[in-house]
Amino acid sequence: MGSGEQPAIDLRHVWKVFGPGDSARTIELSKGGSSRAEILQQTKQTVAVRDVSFSVAQGETFVVMGLSGSGKSTLIRCLSRLIEPTQGQISLSGDDLLAMDEDQLRQLRRGRMSMVFQHFGLFPHRKVIDNIAYGLEVQKIDKSTRVARATEILNTVGLDGWADHYPQQLSGGMQQRVGLARALAVDPQILLFDEPFSALDPLIRKEMQDELTRLQKTMQRTIVFITHDFAEALRLGDRIAIMKDGSFDQIGTPEEIVSAPATPYVREFVNDVPRAKVLSVKSVTVAGQSTTNSRTVAASAKIETIIPMLLERDEPITVLDANNQAIGVVNRASVANILQAEQK
Amino acid sequence: MKRRLSGLFVLIILAQTLGTRGFPDSLNIGLAEPITNLQSWVRKNRNDHWMFEFILNPFISVVNFGLDSVESVFTWLPWFVPAIIVFAVVARTRRWGVATFAALAVVYPGLVGVWSESIVTISLMAVAVFICVLIGVPLGVLAALKPRVEVALRPILDGMQTVPATVYLIPIVLFFGIGPAPAAIATVIYALPPMVRLTALGIQQVPKSAVEAAQMFGATKRQILAKVQLPLAVPSIITGINQTVMMALGIVVIATLVGAGGLGQEINQTVRRLEPGRGLVVSLAVVAVALVLDRVSMSLVSTPGAQRVRVKRNTLYMSLIGLALAAVVGRLLGWVEFPFSWGTSFADPIDTGFKWFRTTFNVITRPFNDFIVREILVRAQTLFNETITWQAVVAAAAAFAFYVAGWKMSLFTACGVTFIGLTGRWLDAVDTLTQTIVAVFISILIALPIGIWLGRRPRIEAIIAPVLDAFQTIPSLVYAIPFVMIFSVGPVPGIVAAVVYAIPPGIRLTSLGIRQVNNESVEAAITFGATQRQILWGVRIKLAMPSIILAINQMVMMVLAMAIISGMVGGGGLGYRSIEALTGPDSGLGVEVGLAIVIMATILDRLLQATARRMQAPVAV
Incomplete structure (x- = not known):
């Protein structure tokens, strides 16, 4: 099992190619410098994630920022194996994620890793409290324990009194609080956020960012956070990766990126930032x-x-x-x- | 493109000059023969072959047992008990008016004196729908989760919806004989597709993020299915049950041809005895049954968190015990049948009305009838039989198919049309096609203007829509009854009934198309100073054209579905042949007719869909 020295998450040369056919050849083409469009035309395949490597330390917040189509959603799904990566290694505190069989993967998801979704991914047929308790229910934890735990988390995210409502009776911001609570309820070491706040309006978004910062101060989880909003990335990230066309243009602390953008593409984002x-x-x-x-x-x-x-x-x-x-x-x-x- | 089209035109001319007029009998491929042989084999072995002894006959016994049990329960219950239960179930949604109406609909068959017939029909529905759920839900789940199953199922389901019900009945009569149980099995086969489709749809429509979330919490596939996908698919599944019930009621009349009894048989008899009044009154009982089942099933679908009447558990138990007591007491006092019957008093004035209508408007109906029969139907027959060569028909159909949908469709059309000829049903097909074209033409003249007019008047449409929808639950034979009375037996009542049957969906789809026209396009036209007429013809109708073509397509399918009914009232064509095949029973003929109708429907459907696609504005790439 992992020791304290090892990074919580470590990705080495991860690739994801979509489409039927020989993906190895497509990867060679991409390594040879062919663009995504050229590859699509030649092989009918899309390179969604292109040779991505990074590691995240225990308790660190790592933000991946990219525009739509940059492959960031695919990347986070590779990280949770909702999508199988085509090539590369992923280890979580030293455990090889890609070698896990279905059962081990299930165990991992039940305790060590959890995810918050862009469109909340709540279960519309369950009350708020049952949504939050879902992860515990799947683990067959008895009802009184899971209700107690869910109620505790519900209060942590500031939703006391909403337990018996259904998700669609809540505002967008509150729904995402439920999504966050549901992820926290299983007490995971790793939290994955897939553009969790982009469906919210700007004021609520700011409020949720503050809420997350506040929670993270006390809980110290390892977080991978996906966003298309550069300001959000700067606000939340200990380190940020800028993703474009499937690969990273630059990885660094907010300050490193703003003071020394590595590519013209990164510079375009940096230009609008109040330094x-x-x-x-x-x-x-x-x-x-x-x-x-x-x-x-x-x-x-x-x-x-x-x-x-x-x-x-x-x-x-x-x-x-x-x-x-x-x-x-x-x-x-x-x-x-x-x-x-x-x-x- | 142009050169190819003119090439095809030359081909048509060549085919006309060199080909054979009509479709020669010598080309009949004798499709019927092996099937007729099978039929005689089945007859010989029905009692001692293992397949019948150990599989089919026991199955029939199980279905029969189900039918008998349900029937005896309903017959035992005093008449007021079902009404109370229906009221209570619907009232849970706090829609008191609907609940009262549904309870009255339960009582209606008793009022008009067809209580016991209704019980027979409802029992058949209950058993058929139960079997449909038993088979349909697992199939639907499989289809949604396993793409391969879906690929295999889709053409079968599509086929099942175009094959006329009488054709289904033939193999069932062949293998299961005649009686209530075969009728129930036929109903199951006919009503199964929406159950499968809507279950699959419900599962597929579960938000992907909900499934992903469940996966991320380490749920097993079984947990995801049981706790996320199935619960979220429940509204869709119940809609599927609802549709299945409606489909099943739709063939209530046709099912009597294989011995279903009940309301269908009553209706069938009124047609034979030419009693439109009683026919309508009994048909309304079918509508009432449909309405009750519809409301009850829809009241079971609810959005999570919707307001419902909350009943304490004790109160619920007490009322159930009370109801049971009332049932027993009612039974002991002999309140089983409905106390009064107003059946004939409803029916008589209607009969008188129709008689009056018939004699008064004879000056119009008689010439109309004669015009359609002599000038259109008979002429079309001679045209296709003696003037045009079959090669020219094939070439022309292929040319049109090529123009709207390319060479693949063209090839399919050519083969399909030729095949109909090869089965020996050329003239019957011509007959049905002509009647279909006449009916569709009249339907277009009526439905499109009304649809276009309604499309811009949402308030009026909101009032009319439920009426139009209710029309579709009436068994199609009922449409024909008044027109048989007015026009007497022949093809015309079938055509007129088909028109009445096809118009409602035509209107609905047309107005939907008009309503969905992008408001900005209309506003743009206004700012450029377009007149109302220019906006209507240049913008609204242009943009709604794909929907309008689909409306026409829907009407064609509805009219074709009426072909059987048309056959029942003397319309001739494939519809008549299919009844001949069923009552024979002549399975060989049945298969020929079935294939001819399916091929015709498929070709017309594909061609019209392709036309609609051609008219669609190009989609952004």
Whole structure:
């Protein structure tokens, strides 16, 4: 079984080819540099996931961001084996996912891994409480235990009092809370989110993102989160992968991606991002200088937090690292420079 | 394309000049012979061959036992008990008006004096539908989950819906003999397709995400089926039962040809005795049975969380005991049959009305009748028999098929039409086709304008729609009764009845097409200053054209379905032959007729569907 050292999720060279016929040849074509369209025309097959590798540490939130057709939904389904990958290795805390037989897979899904769906995937014929308890019912846990557990989770996601309603009597945001509660009820180590908030309107979406952040702070699960919304990716992800045409353009922390987009495609998303909200003070610190005034700021703070201070008085501020040692200063000019880059 | 079409045109001319007029008997392939041989074999071995002794006859006994038990229960019950039960079941949905109406519909057959006949019919329905559910639901589940099963089932189900019911009955009479049980089995076969289809549909329509979610929680296939797919398919399955009941009631009259008894037999007799009044009154009893079963089954379908009357368990038990007591007491007091019968008092004025209509409008109906028979039907017969060569007919049909649907369809059409000739049913087919064309033509003249008019008046349509839908539950023979009275026996009452039968769905589909026209297109036309007429003809009807063609297609199928009934009232053609085959019984003839009708229906259906597709605006790629 897995030790603490191993990543919770580890993907190596995962491919998914759709369509009947010889997928090995299609993979060779794709490796040789043929585009998806060319391959489709030649072989009638689609390369949905193209040589994807990444790993997610225990307790980390990993966001895969891509537009529709980028293969992100297929990728997360490979990760849960709702779809069989064509090639590659996937291990979960050291266990080989693709070697598991149907029974082992079922055991994995019953306890270690759970999923939240884009259109909620709730069971319209079951009450909210029975939806949440579904995962426990499948495991043949007795009724009083599962109702108690489901009620507890129901309160955690803020739906107390809605247990006896049916899903379609709830608003979209509340339905997704049920979806989240249902996934949490089986106490999984790994949570997969397939665009869970994209069917919700913007205000509710923001609220649900905050809710997830709040829950994650206390529960520390390993999360893989799929989205088409770059802002959502920045807000939730410890690390982000940008997916295009089946493969990853870039993997990095939000700050790494925003400060150094790897491809023109990634740059297009980054251009619209308010940098002051993403980049940390560290990225605008002028090293080696010092100042006599007493104002200080942590290097990990976001730039937007120091703007009011700089507007108040045009004097440099001392930047402190995690050990409270001064590593340099920030001033109006250094902040203005990085914000101006955004205008281009 | 153009060059090929002109090539085909030359081919038609050549076929006409060089071919043989009519369809020569010498080309008959003698399809009937082996089947007739089988028939005599079955006759000889019915009593001692193992297949009958150990499989078919025991099966018949089981069905008979079911029929007898249900019948004796209903006969034992005092008349008010079923009414109360129906009221209670429907009232659970809080629709008190509907519940009262349904309870009254239960009482109606008693009121008109056909209580015991209704019980016979209902027992047959109950047993047939029960068997349908027993076979249909598992088949539907299999079809939904295993693509291979679906591929195998689809052509069979499609075929089952075009084969005329009389043709089904032939092998059943052959293997099972005559009586209530064979009639029940025939009904099962006829009414099974919607059960299978709607079960499969219900399972397939379960949201994929719900199934995926269940998978993600580690549910086994069996758990997914039992706890997710089947529960979510329940509304669709109940709709399937509902449709099955309606189909079964639809052949109540035809089933009497193999000894079903009950209401169907009553109706059949009124046609023979020319008593349209009593025919209508008894038919209304069939409609009442249909209505009750429809309402009861629909009240069982509910959206989760819908408001229902909640009854405490104790109250429920108490009322059940009370009802049982009332039943016993009623029984002891002899309140079994309905206390009064107003049967003839309903029927007589209707009969008088029809007689009056007949004598008064003789000046119109007689010439109309003669015109259709002499100028159209007889001429068509001579045309196809003596003027046009069969090769030219095949070539023309193939050319049209090529134009609307390409060479594959063209080949299929040519083979199909030739095959009808080869079975020796050329003239019967011509007869049926001509009658069909006349009926469809009249139906189009009536249904399309009304449909187009209604399409833009949703409020009026909301009122008329249930009436139009109710028309479809009336057994098709009932349509023919008044027209036999008015036109006397012959092809014309069949044609007129077919028109009346086909119009409602024609109107519904046409108005649906008009209503579904994209509002933005209409608004665009208005902003460019188009007149009402330009909007109607240039936008609404143009865009609704595929639906309108499908409406015509539906009407063609309905008219063809009436061919048998038409045969029962003297219409001739394939319909008459099929009854001849059944009463003979002449299985060979039956198979010839069956194939001819199926081929004709399939060709017409495919050609019209292809025409509708041609008219569809190209879909974005």
